[in-house]
Amino acid sequence: MVMTLDASSAERRVVLGVKKSLSARMWRERLDDQGLSQALAIAQRTDLPEVVGRVLAGRNVALEEASGFLNPSLKDLMPDPSKLVDMDKACARVADALQAGVKIAIFGDYDVDGATSSALLKRYLMQLGAEPDVYIPDRIIDGYGPNPTAINQLHAGGARLLVTVDCGSTSFEAFEEAKRIGLEVVVLDHHQVDESFPEVHALVNANRQDDLSGQGHLAAVGVTFLFLVGLNRELRRRGAFAQRAEPRLMDLLDLVALGTVCDVVPLKGLNRAYVVQGLKVMARRENIGLSCLADISRLSGKPTPYHLGYMLGPRINAGGRIGDSALGMKLLSSDDRAEGERIAATLERLNQERQAMEAVMLEEGEGQAFQKMEVTVPPAVLLTGADGWHPGVVGLIASRLKERYRRPAFAMAFNEKGLGTGSGRSIIGVDLGSAVRAAVEAG
Template structure:
């Protein structure tokens, strides 16, 4: 078993602190070698080594570029067929239909297609399904509606891989469909002109970590190449696909896929594009969110993303795709303001459901996975609430809202549990009406009479996945610092190994044996304080949404007790200058 950091066996959040990478000498030696070979500060070399980056891969890790990471799109099965069919539509002046999922990944995929096809002179018609009335995935009336609006071919984006019946019926009705998806496939593929999905069972899996927007971008690369081969740009300006990377970055971060390889390049370069504010919709959304600095993955995932999602959760499903597709700054401002209002409504609904969900989850203390349900729970917030439960209880969590005798569920997972595969297996066992997903998230529909059997099935499956793992959840720590060492220079230096996200976690520092000074409540349920160290240094700190939990209580009650405090360092934008603050993740008494 990996040794604990500072002897913390059970923290305020119930976790055992361990060193990322195991804290062994081999990691230290690799980190030193990385620092020496690449002229990096030793701490940066150690952080890179802790993330498992090989010595020969460091240069690509530090400078992720599309030139180095982008594959030939034809490596994916059916890609050439998809590009050819879309090119046929462009050349013939035909309209392309887009059916996209209602989340950020779907909205960005639809906007990517719309903006590119507009640039090459092709009209699109778009349908984003209503979460409540239509549910997830393509449905025949919507596909028929797109065909009725003139679509010669319909691309299903971020959905469709499991829609065998619907797409079979669409084919019988004479509707040509392309599937561009990333969700886990089953043994049978839908009836479509092309099925582009790196998670097909007959794919290598090398690009299985891509979000749908990443697969869509590869499709546009293939389409652009095909149009160039056909001479389409001899009399027209060829679009610069790099200008679309802001959308790819947004969808990639918000779909919580690993930021490794191609995804890392997508996000690193996409953030640079986003900073130019070339997309009127993203610029307007940043304005309503009061985002007045260069965006980073945190802003994409927790500031911009929730507002785009709000339309699909509690408002009008098409608002996000429309916002990201428009070229009109006035329309963009109107749509962004509407999404911001829906986001406030979503927060209120989420708070009500979360309170009831936590009460149920606390009664499932011994379950390997949490499954909580409620009559009338809004299907637009069940995914967010599942994420909150997963974070709070460190277990896979599924939240189901029942309405008119049917349950709409969403789940979020923890490392080591393939939740999407578990949900697909439950569907194949006849326990779910429908369901699918990927490693860390899943969606499903369940009948009330099958709920108990599904819960038992899921818990058994999760317990098997987690067998052999430590019973106590862990918190990975990268390095120890004194408050005086938390400087703006350090934050900038650590930033060199970004972008951070799934697969490349933001470094977490622990501040040993500090005094918690001036702890108090700010906002609705945040706890702010100052950490005072033996070195005389002081560091501002804040624990978000911590007031009602043990973490907030431990900070507020610390008094003269020395505490170990762990978290992420950020530039303090509110105070400006070179100020730094700690975003607190956890704490524990220094005396054990």
């Protein structure tokens, strides 16, 4: 049976009286009767306009959660770090290393989440008198995650404990080498993983299949901050702050907010508290490197998530995409204004170069995608690529194509040997990561 709405029923489903938008579409009510009741209840409970209640109900925010959603606090939303699998082992091992004076190395990723995670951990350790080595891999030369060459380099530099951030959950070969040469490893990560893990001292990842903490929405920098809360607690228990000032963790929340927003994780639960509180810290401009980046980005006034995601983040990412991958980490962990201004200027230049590259590549990719979509049966997944494309920019191309054509998209950069380096972006409901892992397993 086919049911249709009469004119009066359709009229009642129009939202805000918009019968014809700029794209000639009617704004229709997305909430059912139960949702509308929920929206009204939220508006009345919070004493806010009904349109705010509608937005919250549309995001499946429960009535009892509405106040906390609108005014998130770390006090209310911070979980016990020990709820994450291996967290206590990780904290105890790093505490042992700090008290014994063992040299610690940090291995991070080359994106904003990796840069903020690395800088966050480095800043904390330096407050305790440690001088950690930090290795940020080159996107093209090293690829993603730890590798045996880097492991040996850090070990040769004196490191006896390695902490990886935003990577490491699948680094089997690298950590086999670490075990062979006697370098202990602690992993702090958030990426999806299978049932098997590399053999390390501790692997903290809320997306482990055996982790029931419910914190799988955190970015790596959020996991790293949780680790620091646990480590601080462990050091306090051991009396480490009897003769030394305790690090001020709250002052580091600007880095946590930046990494959380730029990694595009869901802004719910603890993530909302991270961002709200982190923006307040960022407004004080106490991080010298971040302040220099804000200046060159022409960011004035109080920072917002928009500034983080569209002004600061892309400039940090530019280093990892087409320049020196370690620039972002160095900037965010620097207390030298002259160095901060120099690095910020370099990132600004690299970002402009990246934008020019992206424009050329996107024009080519759009042409390829348009041809594929014009056939009788358009493909379920878009595959684009070309010789001469920069491997560090293909992720942006895939993202643009996914947004325009509303389907999973891959972009590939081919070198002179015909070898392609690609990146994929997916839509809601399609787990591209699982599909790629399954393809690898199938050969």
